[in-house]
Amino acid sequence: AAQAVPGPLFTFAAYLGTVVSPxxxxxAGAALGLIGIFLPGILVLLGTLPFWDSFRKRAGAQAMMRGVNAAVVGVLGAALYDPVWTTTVHSPRDFGIALVGFVLLVAWRAPPLVVVAFSAAAGMAMTLV
Structure with missing residues (x-):
């Protein structure tokens, strides 16, 4: 769950550390809040890293990782559809902008900043029409 919202999670931890009453x-409180958020994950990573190579060679572990990858793709697809797609694509013009952005990213391998700039300009142009 923490990986779904990493930015707001550590920002909120730093904020709470800053404004906490005691x-x-x-x-110092902000630093302590950030350490409290990140330290458990770092310790788990450091603790499991030495065993990772032997673990990932097992057939059962590979199957599990394929399942986890499929689940992540499903969650990302669901997050793309609702709320992103349902709140932004309302007309064929909106769909066209999204489609061109997708082609720019996937087929032409355009830098994401170019796609964002194109999409923003196209969206603003659509409001003028």
Whole structure:
């Protein structure tokens, strides 16, 4: 769940560390809040890293990782559809902009910044028409 919202999670932890009533608060509290958010994950990573190569060679582990990858693709697809697609694509013009952006990214391998700039310009142009 934390990986679904990493930006807001660590920002909120730093904020809480800053405004918490008992000492320490301010910069020290923010640092303590960030350490509290990141340290468990880093410790789990460091603890399992030595065993990763032997684990990933097992057939059962490979099947599990394929299943996890499929689940992640499904969750990302669901997140793309609702709320992104349902709140932005309302007309054939909107669909056209999304389709051109997709082709720019996938087929022509355009930099994401170019696709964002194109999509923003096309969206603003659509409001003028």
């Amino acid at each position: 000492e320490p608060h301010g910069l």
